[in-house]
Amino acid sequence: MKVCIAAFSCALFFSASSQAIELSGNITSELRYFPDAPVSFGASKFDRGSSLSFSFAPEIYHEWNGGERAIIFSPFLRWDESDSQRTHRDIRELNMLIVQGDWEWRLGLGRVFWGVAESQHLVDIINQTDSVENIDGEDKLGQPMIQASWSQDWGVLDLFVLPGFRERTFAGERGRLRSPLVVDTENPVYESKDEDRHVDYAIRWSHSLGVWDVGLSNFYGTSRTPELRQRGYKLIPHYNLINQTGIDLQATLDEWILKLESVYRIDQRKSGDKNYAALVGGFEYTFVGAFETDADVGWLVEYHYDDRQKDATSPFQNDLFTAVRIALNDVQSSELLAGAFVDLDQGGYSLRLEANRRIGDVWKLSLEYQGFNNIDPDDMLYAQRQEDYLQAELSWFF
């Protein structure tokens, strides 16, 4: 046994020394300031103020066979001063890559992104959203998967078997960016009798043809977005079985980029008509070298629609997103995005500002502001009306 372990460590040592194991990642400190006290029922007693948090996101990568075999491991840890639900850990990725001719396999916990839009990721469904991280929906939990990807002249065909479901994260009692009622993540309700062990399937075809990039996808399994139903002073997440068909389309034409994402979702329950369609579409227009400088100034407009209207599980039932994006193209890669979502039915709006800049070689400073204004009680964002925040993040990269 000892010999075996010794031989194994030797093999590991030699493979490590001949093909180095790469370590990279970042440590980030984050400070959030909430100018308003939360609207709250139940136990929460704290009011306005600031909250400190730290995260650690390393990545260990090792490849051999000229990159045709690789292992990646990227855990994620967050500690939050106030919210025990936000203090969490996850394995974002732990998988093995095998490339064989036209086929590419990925086995383990992985991450996949689908789509083209900037303000909402509608067709993107493989990974669960880690919503305690940020409300922009861009932080995702690692998903157990077997992915097979086949590259041909007519495009790429991706097949997924997804054993095991990840629940969405929600802020806890002492957390912010939550609804007045706390979501009870201890007692989720599943439509499938297999609960969180239901095996989901997905298929996607994607291709680039001239100026067009197109993707068609189908997902069958447990919805990543729960319906939240009130029980006492808590909200219980209900995860339904769905079949979702999606399309994403982009045309890249010099300064104009046109984008469209749309889904049609069939609820697998027999009772009630829960099927719906949703879309997000718009354009991005870029002034390259604006005002005789090196900067690029982009203008983004995206329209959101969901035919469930008031019953939608997203706030974007009839909304317009407009933003300006500035990239200075300087040594520090300074960038700024300032935008607003406007609800075209009720007139409420939320403002969003993101800015970041590298400092020196290994540091990066990011600022973020989110404001909710004039939100109507009928709007899903009404629950968040007191959750305006200003955030500063300082990251160290290694």
Add this chain to the structure above:
Amino acid sequence: MKINGIKAIVTLLLISLAWGAQAETAEEKGLEIAIAMDERDTGFHDLTADMVMTLRNRKGDESVRDIRIRTLEVEGDGDKSISIFDRPRDIKGTAMLTFSHGLEPDDQWLYLPGLKRVKRISSKNKSGPFMGSEFAYEDLSSQELEKYTYKWLRDEPCGDWQCYVIERIPAYKYSGYKRIISWIDKAEYRAIKVEYFDRKNSKLKTLIMSDYNEYIDRYWRAGDMFMENHQTGKSTRLEWKNYQFQTGLTEKDFNKNALKRIR
């Protein structure tokens, strides 16, 4: 590239036949030099190289970028390439796939490792700075014959060599330059010095290429490229390392799937 080269030669032959005994014009001589340069650079199939880019501002502050390049030669069209960014560390893992197309706009995709997202981007940004440096995207992109019109200006000594001096005028859209003047050594057709003039025809930048090495007995590559901006006082030095030709890369190494998994 090859086909275009042959086409250009045929055109040139027809032109010279039509003109008969008449002396060659400066434009013809310029094109002839460009074709000779292009021919010497054709047939490499694929190459990989590492690039260390040192940016320096007027005060002397330096900032370093590490980039790896993989290029595949495409006959009859522009080359395909992937650039992989290793430093600064905050953009480590970011990679860019480019299908260049001569006069037509290039196709370009950017891989953002944080989101695992492949994003098609507009290639209109030819004149913009590459990674905040004094090199523009158009300075580093695949140099197809048809991208310029040419004119021979004179012959003159340039350092240790005798050089042709030719003027190029960009024929593609969205160039940041009115004209580019190159000093090409007569012996091996290597670019020794390049001067860039902005749209207002003021001298903008000078590129000095040195430390040339010959690979697989045929292809000359500069180990050092120094670009100085005369209008801002800033400069960028590119040091090329680990040049490898004919490594066995194929079309399959230059698609969106390859872009996603590349490190």
